[in-house]
Amino acid sequence: MGNPASSDPSEWVDRYGDYLFRYAMLRLRDRSGAEDMVQETFLAALNSRGSFSGGSSEATWLVGILKHKIADHYRHQAREAPLEGGDLSEHPDAGNFDGVGHWTAGPAEWGGNPADLYRQGEFLEQFRKCLSGLSTNHANAFTLREIEGLGTAEVCKVLNITETNLWVILHRARGLLRRCLETRWFGTAAGKGS
């Protein structure tokens, strides 16, 4: 056997295209952006095939390249669209509190067994739609923190914001997601479905 390194690049699209695309879609929430990112990843991989050691799987190596590109993309977006007042000001459930900050309309009971929920493709689709509905800053912060699982300091570095601002943004992102899921799934779809 010769070089244990990467496989024939002409097979990459078939082997890894969909996987990398799904990975990028979840994080970018934009089809053409995700497709471009997959293409860039393959081209970068082609140019640096020497860096593939064979120590990890080829898929892992490619995802590593894609990850860097996505982080660059977040940094770029953070520079292009810095935080605005609206990103930080209002409480995500502002309309559901009275003057002294007590619930007027509290969260609804979601019901159902979470484990069953996750098996339903339709539910996960709604989750992603709710995430896509957030502003770019909210969605990117949520994605880095909860999907990528980065620590808050790292998220702040990528988005170039303070920790205090990140707490507020995540609070808003989670609150808006919660409300969206309640409306889209637990309030209507779940009731209709069962």
Add this chain to the structure above:
Amino acid sequence: MLSCKDVTRLISESMDRSLPLRKRIGVRVHLLICKFCARYERQLLQIREMARHIVATEEKPGEPYWETLSEEARVRIGKSLQQH
């Protein structure tokens, strides 16, 4: 006294850092007596679980809810690889 509005904010914050002791106790006491805020906390934690679950299933091919590369993109990317 913490209001529900304060507590919901602190619930989220506690998912990102360890709250100072006084606040932590304030939140815990509030959650004992307020079912809406307790529910809110459960749901935020459930959302965290959902995100983790999505990542965990990411590698499984053929899950119905995942899109695939469009045929057009597949061809375009294939061509760009050949040209290099």
